[in-house]
Every structure is written in structure tokens, then in C-alpha cells.
Amino acid sequence: MSERHSTWVDNPRGPMHTGSGDIYFTVGTHLQDTDTSAFRRVADDQLTWLRRVLVDPIGMGEARRTLSDTGTVILAGTPGSGRTSAARILLREHHQDTGVFHELLPDEEDELPLRDPDLVGAGDRLLLDLSATHADRWTAARADLSTLRKAVHDQHAHLVVVMPHGSALDSDLQQYRVEIRRPPALQVFQRHLRVHGVPHEQYLAVDQTVDIPDDEWPMREIAAFADLVRRAREAAPAGHGFRQWYATARKARDDRRQEIATVVTGLREGPQRALLITVAMLHGAHADVVHQAAQLLLSTLRHPPDEIPLLQRKDLAERLREISAGTGPDGHVRFTELDYDAAIRAHFWDHMPELRQYLGTWAAGSVDLNDPHVTREVRDGLVARLAAQYLRTGRGEGLASLAEDWSATTTSRARLEAAVHALTCGLNDPAHGRSFRQRIYQWCANKHLKGEFAQVLVRVCADVIASSHPDQAMLRLYHLARRERGTTRALQEVCELVATSSRLRRRLLDRLARSALSPAELRIFLPACDPVALLAPYDNSSALVEENGVQTSVTTCWRAVLDELPHAEWRPYAERWLHTATDAGHRGDLLLGLLVDAADQCKGKRGTTFATLYASARAAERTAPGGAVRAAATTERLLQKISAAQGLALHDTPPPTASPRGTTP
Known part of the structure; x- marks a missing residue:
């Protein structure tokens, strides 16, 4: 996997990293016990809903047959015909036990080109949505579609392409083209x-x-x-x-801009407007929350306090009536007209721009309000409404900076959750998703991360980006894992992600083998290169351990481990390799061979490394799940490979029944 590195700085708030070398950061504990489902994008739920409401467009049956028969379908149709929804449903219907869903983004810098066979894993479901692309990008994609389709066929995967309306398609791909027309x-x-x-x-x-x-x-x-x-x-x-x-x-x-402008003009007092904005931003929240948040907004704006005695002031019910809102039987506040809140939010954002900088500070304080009615739903709704204004007006960078600010200092769990939700809104926005993914890459790979922001990025990468762009999520988690200190959250997430796909594990091993192989990167390799996963068959019968490229990557990394890490650190992982090899037949011999090949490359300490590896095998016999006798046979096979690597003749002898301590080859 090749990648280009670049660094940019926007609104810096701390030390920046713009050259080579590592930056280390420590991740706090606020989110470590969080139920990941609370942040996880509900991609499956969205698809389930889409399936329920979708009326099959004309041509859907033909598209199903083409995809089932050939593994590929190219959808054509007019904008608004339901092409992209149909594409996602088609792929959902071909969900398998192996493989992942992957939306292809061939023009993003950390994505593999369409012609690269490593782009496709066994059983993957691939979406290439080019419905809104420009002509040059479609021309470039067309040139690689035949190669991509062959890889899809070889891996028993499924590919759905949504082509631009009115564009040309090569003659050899016409058999996969299906016209989608809108239903009534x-x-x-x-x-x-x-x-x-x-x-x-x-x-x-x-x-x-x-x-x-x-x-x-x-x-x-x-x-x-x-x-x-x-x-x-x-x-x-x-x-x-x-x-x-x-x-x-x-x-x-209907367009209500003029109506709302007239209403706001009639509300001249600061507390009135503060309540109007608060109800619009917290629409449907409990009256207690609305009252506290309105007072907080006045405080944030440094509005002079109300000098009127408490009992002489207007109560909340009267103040709500003044702004066409009210409290229902459940105690929750809503405007009397449907979607009035959305029109109010747009008005103040568009016509009072100096208010914007205060809304982020106010929102962070609002999610921290100590009130039982400030639920997850209320906090998420507030963040989503604020994010929508940033995104609606093309200010994605402001939303990203806001999420960073919310989590870069000593902060609460609620504020960290708000930061995750804000970034999720940006990532899921069709117009801004790409820029948010690029910004998150720069954060993960290059920028000094303050406070608790690193753990926010871990959650966003693992639970949001990974749902549709697993390769990009893996790369970002890799960068976070190699830089984290005081926690292993990023490491755990990258290991869980590659466990979902042999292709992802292959890519991570290749990335590690071509890295500087610092101690931090080796500490990613050891748990990520799980021997059980290397032996697990995929695509019917193949296993990663049998691939030449994987063998080269594993040998390179194990050599660095044996050469650079303390024995006590790598011994448990070596023991797992030895235990796994005991019952794995010829593939187990491949595992042993990779360890021996790695030790053989430890120039200057080759003999010592062989001896340490052999001693580790003897020690592993005591904890072998299958018993010491069977483990001793594995040790004997390892010794034979070590002897062969050293050019020594080793006579065949029965494996020992007991393991002598301190024996060396």
C-alpha cells in the first residue's frame, strides 16, 4: 500500500508536527467503558429501514438477476430514480458470512486504485457510486472496471456500480448494465x-x-x-x-424566511430571543432543560442579569406563548407549528453570524447540564441541529474544530460523546464526508492531539468510518495505535477490525512490514498477526499463511521483534504460535518455518536468537492446551528447522517425554 504524506495546519491550538518522526499522546479513560453501540453508526438499521420503505424501481428484478449471475451490476438511470438506494439494497441482499461492505473511493489519496487486486477480499460487497462524478473521473474508472470485475469474480465478491446519468459505457461492460427507472x-x-x-x-x-x-x-x-x-x-x-x-x-x-424574519423583528428583548433560539435548538426537550439552557445562553453571551424581583417576572409558560411555543402534557417544549424550529435555526445562523462562535460554547455547556432530563437523545439532537447549520452553509472546518475543542481539554464524558456525534454528522454528510475523512487522517497521523481527543478519534474511526470505509479506518487506527501511550484502545480496535476480513489483515501486515518497525509498530504487529487467523481458511480453502506476500511481511516483522524487543515481551506471542502449530498439520509447519526464517535473519545475534526461540518452545510445553507430549513434538519440529537453517544434520529421534530446562540447540 503506497501513500503520500502531507501536512496542513488550520487554526492551530497547540504544538504541531510537520516533519518526520513520531508524536506520542496519552488517551484518557472517559470513553473506555462506553458501550460502543452508543456511538456506532446504525448502518444496518438504516438499510433495514430502506428495505422496508423501498418500492422496487423498474429494473430491480433484472439488476438482482445480473448481480446474482455475474457478481457485477452497473446501474444507470436519471437522478432521483432511486439508483443509490437500489445499489445498497442489492448489496445487503448478498450479505455473506465472510467479507465486508466497502464503499470504493478511488480518488482519495489513501485508497487503493480500482485495478489493485488487494482492493477486493473474499465475499466482500463493494459499492462504487459515481452517480455525481465528473466526466474525467468516470473515464478513469471505466478504464479499470474490467480489472476490478475480474478481481470481484475471483474472490466470489459482489460489485454494484452506479454510473453517471447519460455517460458512455464500454462495449465489454454493456452486459452488466441495467437501467433503473423510478416507481410511481x-x-x-x-x-x-x-x-x-x-x-x-x-x-x-x-x-x-x-x-x-x-x-x-x-x-x-x-x-x-x-x-x-x-x-x-x-x-x-x-x-x-x-x-x-x-x-x-x-x-x-414552504419557504418561511420572510415570515420568520418578521417574527424575530417583533421580539426585541434579549431573553425573548435567547428562549426562541434555545427552543429551536432543543426542540422537544423538557421545560426544565429549556429554562436552564436559555439562562446559560444569556450567560454565555454576557447578557446583563434581570434585575426584576423573581416573583414579578414572567413565568416560563407566558414567555413560551410569546414565541409561539408551549409545554405539552409530558412537560416537553415544542413550537405550535411544524418545523418552525428549523426555520428559526436557519434565520439566526444566517442573519446573526456573530452569534455562531458562542453557540458552540453554549452547546458544550448544555450537554453538561446536571439534569435528569438531559438524556442521550437530547444531547444528540442538540449536536445534530448545530452541526446541520455548519454543514448547510459549507462550514465543515468550523464543525471539525468545534469537535476538537470540545475534547481537547479536561472534559466530561457527555462532551466527548458530543464531539463524536459532531464528527459523525460531518462524516455522514454527502458533501463534506470526504473532507472530514481527510482531516481525521491528518489528526491521526500527524497532529499533536491534546486532552481526550485521541479517544474520540478512536471511536469515530472504529464505529463510523469502518462501517463503509474499512480500509481508511484501519489506516487511521494504525496511526493512532502506534502513537498512543497509557492505553491500548486504538490497538484493540485495529485488531478487531482486521479480524473481520483477511484482506484487511493482509493490508495491515504489508503496511507494518514497510514501516520503520519501531517498538510501537512491533507492538501492533504481535497481537494483529494472530496465528489462528493466519491459518483460518477463506475463499473456500486458502489461508493467509500460504501467501508469499504475507509470509514475507510476517518474516520481516518477526525478525524485528526478535532483534529489538525484550524476550519477556514477545515470548507469550511466540508461545501462542507454537501452541497453534501443534494441531495445524502442514500449515503449522509454515508457522514454525516463519519463526525460524525470522530468527535466521537476525544478523549478529543469529545463534542467540535461535537458542532463545528454542528455549521458549520448551517453556511453552508446560502450558500447551493439548498436553506436554504433543507440544514436545512441535518443539522437535522447530529444532529440526533450526538445525536445517544452521546447516546442521539432526538425526531423527523420538521427541522427549519431558522438557529439560535450559536446553539449547
Whole structure:
């Protein structure tokens, strides 16, 4: 794996690293006991939902047959026809016990080119979405598609390509092309309503005077509007029916900028506007939380305190009525009109830009409020709404810096979770995902990380990036693991990630073998190069240990381990190799051979290394799962290989029944 290194600095807040060499950092403990599912992007849930609401577009059946028969399908169609949703569903339907989902990004600097066979692992599900790409990128991809398709076929994988609308396709790939055409808009709309739980007798009985979405609406807009109808139904008074819900949703969809500007103009007092902003940012939160957060916003903005005696002030109910909001029976605060909160957020962000710098500080304080009603849902909602404003206005770098600030100083677990959620919003945004991945790479590989920020990056890489870009996640976790001190969280995550794919483990071993092989990198190699995984068959019968490239990588790294690390540090890993080799037949001999080849390359201390390796094998007999006698046979096989490497003739003798201490070859 080749990569280009570059360094950039944006809004620096501490020591920077712009040259060669390592930077070390310590990761704290705030997130170490966190349930990882709390941060993990719910990719599977999203796909399950997509499958439930998807009305198969015209051509979906042919696409299924083509993918099943050939392992490849190239989807064509107009924008808004549901091509990308169809692509993800097709790959979900081919989920296997082996392989991972991998969205290919051939133009990003730390991704392998499409023609590289190491891009495809056994049973992988690959998505190449080029629906919005420019002509030059599509031309470059087309040149490599045949090579990529062959690798997919050889690895029993599945590939779905979404090609740009109206682009050309080479004649040899035409057999994989399937035209996707949108299903009827009304059918899509009704499917979404049904899945949302809207009674079918409501929307099926509506007459033609209701302006139902038509075939000019893109699929994503139909889905968003159906969700508006759902929310209108949930907020409507008893007795209202579909016609009223639909009208409310239609109004919420309209452009309300002028209306909101007029409302804000009529609210001149600072506390009024603070409450308006707070309700918009914490819409649906409990009244106690809204009250505290509004006071916190005034404090953050250094607004003069209210001098009116407490009992003479307006109560919260009156203040909420002034801004067209109220408290429901559950004690939670909402505006009276649907999506009014979104319009308020956009207004203040767009028309009071000097407020933006304070909102990040206020949001961090709000997630830390000591109130039982400040739940995970409330915190995540606040962060998501703030992130949406940054991303909507093209200020992704500001959101990234905010997440760094939230976790770079002594901080709470809630604030660290908020930082993770903010970066997740950036990574999942179609327009900003690439820049966030690149920025995270620079953080992981090059930048001095302050406070608890490193553990935030570990969670983001392991739980967000890895779900669709496992290669990029592996590389970032590798950089974090080689730099961490005081914890092994990044190391644990990179080992868990490569355990999901033989291809990923191969790439990590290759990356390590071509690195400087510092002690930190060797401490990644030892647990990552698990002998059981090397022996495990993939693609029906192959094993990594039988591959020449893997053997070279493993030998190179083991040589450095034997040459540079203390015996006490590597002995437990060597013992695991020896125990694994006992019951592995000829592949077990390959494991032993790799250890011996590595020791043979320890120039200047070759004999000593052989002796230490042999002594380790004798010691391993005492803890062998299969018993000392069988382990002694493995030791004898190791001794024969050592003798052969030294050019010595060793007569065949029965393996000893007991292990003499201190014996050396």
C-alpha cells in the first residue's frame, strides 16, 4: 500500500508536527467503558429501514438477476430514480458470512486504485457510486472496471456500480448494465406512510383535490415529505385526519424566511430571543432543560442579569406563548407549528453570524447540564441541529474544530460523546464526508492531539468510518495505535477490525512490514498477526499463511521483534504460535518455518536468537492446551528447522517425554 504524506495546519491550538518522526499522546479513560453501540453508526438499521420503505424501481428484478449471475451490476438511470438506494439494497441482499461492505473511493489519496487486486477480499460487497462524478473521473474508472470485475469474480465478491446519468459505457461492460427507472411517486409516498404507521384507510380515502407528490419529485424529497406528514399527525389535535396532516406538512415545506424574519423583528428583548433560539435548538426537550439552557445562553453571551424581583417576572409558560411555543402534557417544549424550529435555526445562523462562535460554547455547556432530563437523545439532537447549520452553509472546518475543542481539554464524558456525534454528522454528510475523512487522517497521523481527543478519534474511526470505509479506518487506527501511550484502545480496535476480513489483515501486515518497525509498530504487529487467523481458511480453502506476500511481511516483522524487543515481551506471542502449530498439520509447519526464517535473519545475534526461540518452545510445553507430549513434538519440529537453517544434520529421534530446562540447540 503506497501513500503520500502531507501536512496542513488550520487554526492551530497547540504544538504541531510537520516533519518526520513520531508524536506520542496519552488517551484518557472517559470513553473506555462506553458501550460502543452508543456511538456506532446504525448502518444496518438504516438499510433495514430502506428495505422496508423501498418500492422496487423498474429494473430491480433484472439488476438482482445480473448481480446474482455475474457478481457485477452497473446501474444507470436519471437522478432521483432511486439508483443509490437500489445499489445498497442489492448489496445487503448478498450479505455473506465472510467479507465486508466497502464503499470504493478511488480518488482519495489513501485508497487503493480500482485495478489493485488487494482492493477486493473474499465475499466482500463493494459499492462504487459515481452517480455525481465528473466526466474525467468516470473515464478513469471505466478504464479499470474490467480489472476490478475480474478481481470481484475471483474472490466470489459482489460489485454494484452506479454510473453517471447519460455517460458512455464500454462495449465489454454493456452486459452488466441495467437501467433503473423510478416507481410511481404515489406508490412510494403511500409505502412510506404505511411504514410510518399512518392508517391506510386515511390516505387511501383522500380525493383528488389533495395535491399528492407527483413523478417530478425526487425519491428523497418524497421520503422527507412523508416524514413531515408523520410528524404532523403526531402533533395534531384529536379528531384531525389526513387532510389536516397533509396541509400542515405542506405549509412546513414552504419557504418561511420572510415570515420568520418578521417574527424575530417583533421580539426585541434579549431573553425573548435567547428562549426562541434555545427552543429551536432543543426542540422537544423538557421545560426544565429549556429554562436552564436559555439562562446559560444569556450567560454565555454576557447578557446583563434581570434585575426584576423573581416573583414579578414572567413565568416560563407566558414567555413560551410569546414565541409561539408551549409545554405539552409530558412537560416537553415544542413550537405550535411544524418545523418552525428549523426555520428559526436557519434565520439566526444566517442573519446573526456573530452569534455562531458562542453557540458552540453554549452547546458544550448544555450537554453538561446536571439534569435528569438531559438524556442521550437530547444531547444528540442538540449536536445534530448545530452541526446541520455548519454543514448547510459549507462550514465543515468550523464543525471539525468545534469537535476538537470540545475534547481537547479536561472534559466530561457527555462532551466527548458530543464531539463524536459532531464528527459523525460531518462524516455522514454527502458533501463534506470526504473532507472530514481527510482531516481525521491528518489528526491521526500527524497532529499533536491534546486532552481526550485521541479517544474520540478512536471511536469515530472504529464505529463510523469502518462501517463503509474499512480500509481508511484501519489506516487511521494504525496511526493512532502506534502513537498512543497509557492505553491500548486504538490497538484493540485495529485488531478487531482486521479480524473481520483477511484482506484487511493482509493490508495491515504489508503496511507494518514497510514501516520503520519501531517498538510501537512491533507492538501492533504481535497481537494483529494472530496465528489462528493466519491459518483460518477463506475463499473456500486458502489461508493467509500460504501467501508469499504475507509470509514475507510476517518474516520481516518477526525478525524485528526478535532483534529489538525484550524476550519477556514477545515470548507469550511466540508461545501462542507454537501452541497453534501443534494441531495445524502442514500449515503449522509454515508457522514454525516463519519463526525460524525470522530468527535466521537476525544478523549478529543469529545463534542467540535461535537458542532463545528454542528455549521458549520448551517453556511453552508446560502450558500447551493439548498436553506436554504433543507440544514436545512441535518443539522437535522447530529444532529440526533450526538445525536445517544452521546447516546442521539432526538425526531423527523420538521427541522427549519431558522438557529439560535450559536446553539449547
